[in-house]
Amino acid sequence: MSTSPKDVLPPLIFEASRPGRIGTDLPVADVPAATGDEALFRDDLPFPELSQLEVMRHFTKLSQLNYGIDTTFFPLGSCTMKYNPRVNEQVARFPGLADLHPLADAPDSQGALRLMAELQALLAKVAGLGAVSLMPAAGAQGELAGILIARAYHASRGEGEQRRRVIIPDSAHGTNPATAAMAGYTVTEVRSDREGDVDVEQLATLVGPDVAALMLTLPNTLGLFEKRIAEIVELVHGCGALLYLDGANMNALLGCVAPGNLGVDVMHFNLHKTFSTPHGGGGPGSGAVAVTSALADFLPGQVSVQREDGSYSLEEPPRSVGPLSAFYGNFGVMVRAYAYIRALGGEGLQEEGEAAVINANYLMARLSDAYDVPFQRFCMHEALLTGRKQRRNHNVRTLDIAKRLLDYGYYAPTVYFPLIVEEAMLIEPTESETKEAIDAFCDVMLTIAREAEENPEVVLSAPQETPVRRLDEAGAARRPIVRWIAE
């Protein structure tokens, strides 16, 4: 997957445009032209004009500038870049699912409603919780739903005004504090201790009757399972707060834990991580939210329910926090997740969860001599390493190692996250990769460690083999050019 940097990048569609071209042939009008509103019409539409072949070629060539899972191993920690099964693409396009209007009559949409109801039930089982809403369109929206549910719950008990704080670990993904702020809360940070767990002693000083929730990621963003989870749950529940689980790392738990059993009250899933739906370059995702039965009344939007006569309908829970989007969520993504879960079954999900954890630990074992490992314990589905050794000894940083990986045809791991670890590299192989693929990746990582030592310049000047080299990102922000303007 290397392209010479001397390849010419495709021009913009505006630059390739020539008057009189069109990419699709349109029907001749079969009704008379209506008149009377001409004064309200726009003068011109500043759009390009291209033939169909030009469009096909333009976007095909652009695709070839991208790395994707189909061509490349994406060792991105926290993203779960597993294989996106193609049968899911096929079934999601069945007209009965894809060409269905959201306001179709209930008798015409029973299949879709049944799929939603079954997916709700499957996710509730996986979560070990009582009820699910599929409405949130992404993990961040799932988090917002969850925190709004906590808010509604406390308000229902007359404690809404008093509980103004949400506690969040310093290792948390940025969406967590951003979500808490959007939901009207102030954020209190709890430290991570030297073993990578939440500092339970500090947490004990932070809980109180003014806390609405603790947002926890499990395993945490260091890839580690909170050893003292029982104490954490007790502290949170003990002060009357709710425990929210950020389910981004759920792939690690599929083979070992059902969050509801731990004492989680509310959580979200990322269907586009754990359940194989494609990342698409940045979405669409889906962030289903699951809650205990006690919180089911507060779920957002409409949930699919099966009525006594066996038919399905959409109903808004009696004390719903309200809808987060106009319709029911990313149904097309739900279809793909449903197909995936049905393909694997409970047995397959159990196995893939275990394989994900074994793969990450194997990778860690192979790389732990060449790279610094901040926490000397088994990880879950992702391995946290750092580039500290390389920076200290050779002035080669994690950023440079990431860019050099691109030269070898790999996407970079998650870098500089979590924020609390210097020169962090978070690597998540997922269960999709074979042992050979992981070995090949580790071999390249070891090669780069050697390059850092023997020939650092080649790492510092990476990437050389990608379509473009390092970009002037500071310049882009200083003088933003955010659309094409005709000269």
Next chain:
Amino acid sequence: MARAYVPMTAEDRESMLSTIGVGSIDELFAAIPPQFRATNMAQLPPPLSEMEVVRTLTDIASTDVSAGQVAFFRGGGAYRRFTPAVVDEIIRRGEFLTSYTPYQPEASQGTLQVGFEFQSLICGLYGMEVANLGMYDAGSALAEACLMACRVTQRERVAIAAGVNPRYRRVVETYLRAQGIVIDLDADPSGAALNEQHACLVLQSPDYYGRLALRDASIAERCHAAGAVLVVSADPMASALFRPPGELGADIVVGEGQSLGLPLNFGGPYLGLFTTKMEYVRQMPGRIVGQTQDLDGRRAFVLTLQAREQHIRRERAVSNICTNEQLLVLAVTVYLSLMGKAGLRSVARACYDKAHYLALAVDALPGWSLSFPDSPFFSEFTVDAPLHPSEINRRLRGQGIVGGIDVSEGGANRMLLCATETNSRAEIDRLLGALEGMAAR
């Protein structure tokens, strides 16, 4: 048992556990308190072969009646469109479908250049200066627009005009309630009732009932005189024909990208278009692509102004949005590239002409009349019918026709009808024939 999606064999497992230095996976799970070490996987169904997955989904899908199987006249925020074949060919390519958010720009120029082209097209369509890479849908985009208006004006009150899609309105309420922002509903759509507390007037044009609510710059002027901004939700296809909100003084324009050739998909995934003026860009949520150059001077594209976003600013971010709807950004960009200037105009014109053909003919039927005969409209319009919409639709459905939306809370027997480029004249005439049979009975 061999599994297509989980390649680890028993042999692999043994070898890898040995390298790790443990005898079993239980040692890897040692940190988990034993009382929590259990899943519910045994309660889930058994695995299915690929053939059985297809059969299961075929059975599910076959009980649905898709829009293409009937003569379809329903809109209300989701519109039946014809999507040229090239769109699906491109979004099915693995380099786009299975790629990640373009945080490593050197490996993502495809996604990033598409993003830049998308932003440019949407700005051109709405007459605005900057677009983001999209939000989840028009409802959540409208909510985020209100939050942005509050940040920009440093005010905490929002006026929502009557005529805004009630589904969007409810989403705005969900988002704003959490931050204690006050909402005035059914606000005067002319902007005359705004005061110094209001951050914005929210207008939809065409509105939920099809009416063009924004026709000149006077509403924006009134908003600005009150120190507020004008937020407009506009069907982007309407902006291909009518003067766009950006030319009429709007400060933030949002809309539903589904209208630009995306499948109906039972309500999602859709695409929230979001645009504003350059002076407000640092308060705009969502991802933005910017143009720059690489070390060798090549033009290239990169995510920019990231200091607004959650991964940098955390609780001080302007929004918590992370994953958006990027594959649909690609689909819309391909659709608009195929259509081009003339094609999009033609589709918009077809929606307009067919809706007007239908509307004039319905108005002429005894017992039927247009609810707002003096109001310009685009692709949807409201009628006052001789029977309740539910009864009309029941009778239509028996003839293979899906009629409009019941909006009788706004007027007795009121129905919202929609015609798009996908409705043939024959279909429209068939609908007219069926409606005529219901007059005054």
